[in-house]
Amino acid sequence: MRPLWKGVLGFGLVVIPVRIYKATEDKTPSFHLLHVECNTPIRYLKWCPTCNREVMPEEIVRGVEYEKGQYVLLTDEDLSKLPEPEPHSITIMEFCDISEVDPVFFRDAFFLEPQEGSARAYFLLLGAMTELRTVAVARVALRSRETLALVRPYQDKVLALETMYWADEVRSAESLEIPTGVAVAHEEKEMAKTLVKMMKKPFEPEKHVSAYRRHINELIQAKLQGRQVVREPARAPAEVIDLMEALRRSIAGAKEERRGRTVRESAPAPP
Structure with missing residues (x-):
């Protein structure tokens, strides 16, 4: 580094x-904007829409908008006086x-x-x-x-x-319309706590990878090698169920995942 x-x-x-x-x-690949006719990267001009022409660097000044369309100008000399x-x-x-x-x-x-x-x-x-x-x-x-x-x-x-x-610079959350006095049943809270405890694991950042970055890199490699890119089928929308049923299914799924992990960890290593 x-x-x-x-x-x-x-x-x-x-x-x-x-x-x-x-x-x-x-590490997400960045996209360059190219002219489709020749694959040349495009460039942006500093353009004044009022004068309808390109503006040279020596014609540009700094300004801070204090009202819509109204600016106070700050020169290099002004800024040099600041501590x-x-x-x-x-x-x-x-x-x-x-x-x-x-x-x-x-x-x-x-x-x-x-x-x-x-x-x-x-x-x-x-x-x-x-x-x-x-x-x-x-x-x-x-x-x-x-x-x-x-x-x-x-x-x-x-x-x-x-x-x-x-x-x-940190915005207040007080302006959000967060409901107050929302009642949560004791059974719902206990089931939610059970699910949280079952899903709690040590934080291992290496096991969390970007699916988008993996897909975009696979797409780039496929394009480079001239292979056809096949899009994965979209997942079916989740069935709408009530909160208690969602918690029950989530706990059942967490138990199944835990059992599977235990079996994998206890399996003898291949010779």
């Missing part, structure tokens, strides 16, 4: 030089329990790697946070924009950084 940048992680008076890496990648976030720095402000941070705040995940000569301070912070089971709330400047972040132990052997939304 190539680091996005090198910087420092500030922990009180301790400064830890680190490299930051993207922790995730999207600049400290580049390539991660400043820890406080520590908290991970249970206090709702995942709705998370944006992107990164790995932090100690630079040469900073391993001792890096593992000092990692070890302290791991033993105390805490995470660090920090500020970081990424791509010239300051953002809130969370620094946390990942698998107890590396520091990870999660960029976060600011509090006023």
Whole structure:
């Protein structure tokens, strides 16, 4: 992996030089738009519909819409007067329990790697946070924009950084029309709890794969090899049944799956 940048992680008076890496990648194939006549990728022009012509880069200014169709213009000089976030720095402000941070705040995940000569301070912070089971709330400047972040132990052997939304960027759920006072029968709740317990398993991300990505990759390979692509038949729509019957059938299915898994696990290995 190539680091996005090198910087420092500030922990009180301790400064830890680190490299930051993207922790995730999207492996879904991306589509390019091509001209059907020649298979050349198309390009988009910066076009002004009022003047009916292409606009050159030097003719473009930034603007923020404050009313429909009304903009306040911001020049490079205006923006240069704003306080600049400290580049390539991660400043820890406080520590908290991970249970206090709702995942709705998370944006992107990164790995932090100690630079040469900073391993001792890096593992000092990692070890302290791991033993105390805490995470660090920090500020970081990424791509010239300051953002809130969370620094946390990942698998107890590396520091990870999660960029976060600011509090006023997270929408309130209060505006949703969630019914109140909905009555749930005791028997229904007990059956639902039984089903949840039967379906509870350790989280193993490797066993969850993208069916869409598998199908699109198979389609691409088939097209490359000149094979005919056969579409899988659509599943029949599920029969509409009442809640209790749905729970009973789900529990029966979970029991059957558990029995099958037990048989497979207890079967002797092939010679």
